[in-house]
Amino acid sequence: MILTNQRRRAEIRPAVGRAWFSSSSSVGFAAESCIPADVAAGMERIEEQFANLHIVRRSSEPEEPTYLLGIDTSKAVHAEQRSLVAVLCSSGSIRIYDKETLNVLREFSGAPGLLNGVRFGNSCDNIYSASTDGTVKCWDARLASEKPVQLFKGYPSNIFISFDVSCNDHVICAGTEKVDDDALLVFWDARTTSQDSSTRDPLGAYSETHSDDITQVRFHPSNPNMVVSGSTDGLVNVFDISIDNEEDALVATCNSTSSVSCIGWSGRDYKQIYCMTHDEGFCWWDLNHLDTDEPITCLNIQDVREITDGKEGHLDYLIGGLYHEKMDRLFVIGGTNTGRIHLMSCTASGLSRVTSLQGGHAATVRSFCWDVSKDSLLTGGEDAQLLLWKPGAMEKTFTKKDTLKIASSVQQRVRVHSSSSYKRRKQQ
Helix, strand or coil: CCCCCCCCEECCCCCCCCCCCCCCCCCCCCCCCCCCHHHHHHHHHHHHHHHCEEEEEECCCCCCCCCEEEEEECCCCCCCCCCEEEEEECCCEEEEEECCCCCEEEEEECCCCCEEEEEECCCCCEEEEEECCCEEEEEECCCCCCCCCEEEECCCCCCEEEEEECCCCCEEEEEECCECCECCEEEEECCCCCCCCCEECCCEEECCCCCCCEEEEEECCCCCCEEEEEECCCEEEEEECCCCCHHHHEEEEEECCCCEEEEEEECHHHCEEEEEECCCCEEEEEHHHCCCCCCCEEEEECCHHHCCCHHHCCCCEEEEEEEECCCCEEEEEEECCCCCEEEEEEECCEEEEEEEECCCCCCCEEEEEEECCCCEEEEEECCCCEEEEEECCCCCCCCCCCCCCCCHHHHCCCCCCCCHHHHHHHHC
16 A cells, blocks of 8 residues: 555655646757856866767677667776676667677577576676566676576565666665555565575565556665665556565655556666656656655656757657766757657756767667766667667778667567657647
8 A cells, every 4th residue: 555644655746846847848859058167167078978979889689589678897906807797688688799799699588488687796797687587687698608696586476667776786676567456565685595495485575566567676776775676557666675565665755647667767866766657757856855845756767858959869668767866967869760869968857958979870779788987888789789889989890780670579569669658748
C-alpha cells in the first residue's frame, strides 16, 4: 500500500516561481540569457568537450543482426589489464569487448531466459544481468566459461525485467513483471565467501508499493541503503532498505503519470532523482525538500519532442541522463531515428540544447556510456554498431551502416518509443 503520509507522498505539482511545461506549452528549449558567467563558461567547456568527440573505433560487423540495448564499463582498476565493455544485445546475450580496440573477447548467453540490463560490479569484474527465467545471473567477465559463477534465484513465477547492484556490491535488487496481482522488488545478499554455494536465495521482497511491471531499479551512487524504482504504473519510489519493513522503508513516492522507462540520481550528494517515460516525458524531483514546504518538483515536461528547437534538429526519443559532478549539472541525452545524438542541459527552467553528434549511427541510438574523466563516449544502436568516441583524431575509414531489419520476436522485447499520443496531439 502506498503511504499517504505527507513526508513520503510527493505528488507532481507546479513548482512556485518555476517554468511549468505541458503538451500545450509554446515554450521551446530554455533560454540561456540569465545563466551566470561561471556556469556559462562551464557549459562552453562541456559543449566543446562533447562537440570535439569523433569516432575512433567501430565494432566489427556482427554475425547476426542485433540491437545494442545497454552498455556498462568495468570499474575495477587493474594496471596490468585492459578495460572492458559489456553490451546487452537483443539476441539474448551479453558481449564483452576490449574498450580500446572494440574487439569481442567473449559472449555470455542468458538462455533459457531473456536478459534485461547489464552491470559490472563496482569493485570487481563480475557482470550481472536479470533474466526472465526468474534469476539474476553473474559471470566473471575475464573467464571464457559461459556458466554463471553465481545465480541469484527468485521466487516461483518471478520474471525479472530490471535490476541493480549497490555501490558496495553487497546487495542486488531486481524488479519483476506483474504476475497475477504481484509486482515485486526482490533482494539478495551479493557478498561471497569461499564456502558459498553458487546459487543464492532471496533475502526478501517488497510487494506493496508498485501495482504494475517494475521497469527500472537504481541504487544510490554512494549510499548503499538507498534505492529508487520505477514502474509502468507511473510511480517512482525511493526506499531506505536499512529500515526493517517495507512501509517504513518507503521514503518518497513521486508520480510521473506515465510508464517509466529510465530513472537516475543527480544533484549534490545525489539527493535528486530524474525520470523518463516511454512516451518521452521527463520529470525531475529534489528530495532535499521532503521535510519542507518547498515543492519537490523541479521540472515536469509531458513530451520533450514538443519543445525541441526545429532549427537545430528535432528530437525523436530520450536515451538517458548523466549527472556531471564537477559542474553540478544534469544532462539529458536524446536522439533522432537517423542516428543523431543530442546533448541537453537540464535546469529548473527547462532543457537547453548544448550540442549534437552526427555521422556515427544510421538508426535509433539505444544506449550510451559517457566517461567524463577520460573524455570518451560509447554508444550502441539499432544498427548493431558499438562506437567509441574520443576527442581528436578521427577513424581513418568508416561507413555508416544501414538500419537492421530484425525479426518480430526481437521487436517484441525491445523498447518501442511511443508516437501515437504525440501524433494525436499534433493533429489537434
